[in-house]
Amino acid sequence: MQSRAEVTRRAVLEAAARLFNDRGYAGTSISDISCLSGRTSGAIYFHYTSKELLALAVIKEHFATWPRLIEQQATVGRMPLERLLRLSYAVARAFRDDIVVSAGARLWAERRAIDVAMPVPFVDWTDAVRALLEQAAAAGELAPHVKPAQAAHAVVCAFFGLHTVSDALDGRTGIEDDLTDLWHFLLPALQARPDPAALIADVRGPLPRSELPAPAHASN
Template sequence: MQDRAEETRKAVLLAAAHLFFERGYVATSISDISERSGRTSGAIYFHYTNKEHLALAVVKAHFATWPAMVARHEAAAEPALEKLVGLSFAVARAFRDDVLVRAGARLWAERKSIDVEMPPPFVDWIATVERMLTQARADGDLAPGADPSRDAPTLVAAFFGLHTLSDALDDRLLIEDRLTDLWLLLLPGLQAEPAPRTLLATVGAPAAADVSG
């Protein structure tokens, strides 16, 4: 019985994520989600109470994607800057390929239309980036002019700004190429011994046109 209930919750959540991402919050109804999921409206209300709480569940699922991903990269044996760049590409692919992540991002952007309090974004990302930059400094890999507490918010802003641009211009299809170009711009100011292309090749980033470094 419990397995069936969990299966229903997951089916409804995934169907809602697809519809919220494709149509947005306002244009998606419970009856749409019922039709997409193959579950009754009653079952949906039983598990999620209302559309607002279902949207919140999708956003929370979006946020729940990140801790394990961050932990996996932080536990790796690579230098901290390499971990940071590798993590950025893993996050970029999730925003491109994972419908729960994409739906959560759209719902958060539409939060003023949703009568429920959303979890705050960016704060954990800033802390993660600052932690990785601090480790890079301790290892002697961070440029003397770089400052973890100052630069972490700027890096997070640049990363998510890049996603906004890529979403608008190419539906994130070119996000990895655009992210490569961003790191080619930023890494010379972060690395103690700048070699951005070498680092990007190590993490498997798409090759950039500029072959220097």
């Protein structure tokens, strides 16, 4: 059972995340967070001491989400590329549905306006993707020319670039469909025996026939 202090800290964090996500860092005040959370300004300052440190707490919680999602995909019996795709969709849904994750992403983009040292992003993600690709190579899933470290960097760049574009265009409402399009593009270059539609169907469910990509034709 959570203590009263823990309940207060979480209520403040979630209220701050919602406001930071909607209004940005500069457009949010401690008074706004107090009104939304139902906690006094004094209680907020007792737990976080400044708006900068409250923003940092949201960003840290954003980053703390990723190890949990990575651990959830460490399922015995699934091949590494399937685990990588499942992880990517779990992250996409977190960006879309989890207000703290979404707010953390916005605050990171506004980091130059926040006078506090920030965690280094993407390093853990690249390491996790590289490890999965190394496992995929050992299992014979990767094409011989694929170098896991280089591919991991490219996949992470493409993946988080996709999130930025999806957020700008439609608030990430179509992020899962956008991610499916990205995997249809990337998997033929990664897989030893390219069959992106089958792997995506295993992860996400079969696509309607009208949405399946046209089959590739072998060259003479």
